[in-house]
Amino acid sequence: MKIIHVHHHYWPVIGGLENAVKALAEEQARLGHEVHVVASTYGAANRPREEVINGVHVHRVKAIRLAGYPDLTYPLEYPDIIRNADIVHGHSQNSLFTMKMLEHAKRHSVKTAMHFMAVDALNDHPNPLVKLIGSKYSSKMTRKALKEFDIYMVRSLRDKELLTSKYGANADNIYYVPDGISNELLNTEYLGDQFRESRNITSDYVLYIGRLHPLKGIEYLIRAMRIVNNEVKDSLLIIIGPGDQRPYIDLTNKLGIRDRVLFLGYVSDREKIGALDASTALVLPSISNYVEVYPMVISEAWARQKPVIATTVGGIPYRVKNMENGILVPPRDVKALANAIITILTDKELARKLGARGRVNIKSWNEIAREALKLYEK
Structure with missing residues (x-):
């Protein structure tokens, strides 16, 4: 199976979600699948645009970042590998980069999976501006993702509860796939x-x-x-x-x-x-x-x-x-x-x-x- 994972950051950026995407991609590669990751060049330092890391093919594309927020990273190019993938697995509906890549995959009739996270999590943010604008943006992206993509996953049961109770998603179609732990x-x-x-x-x-x-x-x-x-x-x-x-x-x-x-x-x-x-x-x-x-x-x-x-x-x-x-x-x-x-x-x-x-x-x-x-x- 040809699998593509998408997030605006990848290694050497270190963080909870970045580490999770890396671990999942590498494990699927070890299981014998052709695994790719599409990320932006942000945080990549001097790493090459194309490389293979632990069996995973990494593709870093040019992007711009709005207002300095990582979630507002907008891709300026789309790699050709997306067009003939078996599945494009996006991580975080709050990531503009992820959303645009999955929309591109859908336009080419490629199956898409969205791993939802931090649903409505900005509603208690201590910064009033982030709380007001960020929560509206997050809600809009959540509704859009539920409407457009094929497979819905969550890392947190909290997110599954919100997707069903607030956004009207069918609980039977929301799959709980949490992060794993290393051997x-x-x-x-x-x-x-x-x-x-x-x-x-x-x-x-x-x-x-x-x-x-x-x-x-x-x-x-x-x-x-x-x-x-x-x-x-x-x-x-x-x-x-x-x-x-x-x-x-x-x-x-x-x-x-x-x-x-x-x-x-x-x-x-x-x-x-x-x-x-x-x-x-x-x-x-x-x-x-x-x-x-x-x-x-x-x-x-x-x-x-x-x-x-x-x-x-x-x-x-x-x-x-x-x-x-x-x-x-x-x-x-x-x-x-x-x-x-x-x-x-x-x-x-x-x-x-x-x-x-x-x-x-x-x-x-x-x-x-x-x-x-x-x-x-x-």
Whole structure:
């Protein structure tokens, strides 16, 4: 089968959706299919316009970006490979680049699949202008995608619920195809001792993994840790991920807990596994639906049998069930977040049970790739 995946970014751009498209494309190539990815040249640095990466044929096309927003990337050219594909699989109806590529495929009678994500997620964005204009744009693109394309997939059960309840889609035609997890995360040996030794860590700690962005709620997590440290002596917060650390370091100094919060920045996949293994729990304190459509870091924590403490935003409460495989708290509620962390840090048996239950809720990329292939053929 000749499969084409479409998104405005591809590797070397690193992000949740970019990583998911890359993993799915490479897994389908390993299964023996001819797999291509069409992306824009944005973020590609000095990479060639055409190359093969891990068995996937990558095509980068010229595009323009409106107002600096990645979702408003408009293609200026369309590769000929689209015309004779068996399926063109687009990722995110919010991406103008993806929508235009799939419309081009339809004009050439090629079967199309849209993987919806972040449906109406801008409705709670803290920027009033983004909330007003962005939500109208997103709603328009969602309706257009439901009208024009052939196969509808979602990464989040939240998105499926909205597509059926608000947009009138038939639930039987909306297929839940979440992101998978790598074999490395599922099968690598325990690396917690190595991580502790390499970083000279002896304390119990909770872990944050993700971008350092205001909508990720890191400020509230740091404030919660001041309360935690009054109750659980010698406890730590470790923060892993790219972004500007300075405002958060300033906050730890202001709160007097600078020695209780460790910023590691970007780390290798192997060190991330070690950090998860040695942690007591993963904490995801996000404050906006937009940034948590299908947070892969939850799957990563469950792959290492770690419980998740998270806020009730986006797709999180459709995956994390309170006191079943993690603990849910309201966004921006510092006290509730602190109490959840204290509960996990002081009850190791509860932490073990919640983490073990989470493991059963994830699938490998091989399983997800095969599910998508069945839908293409169907």
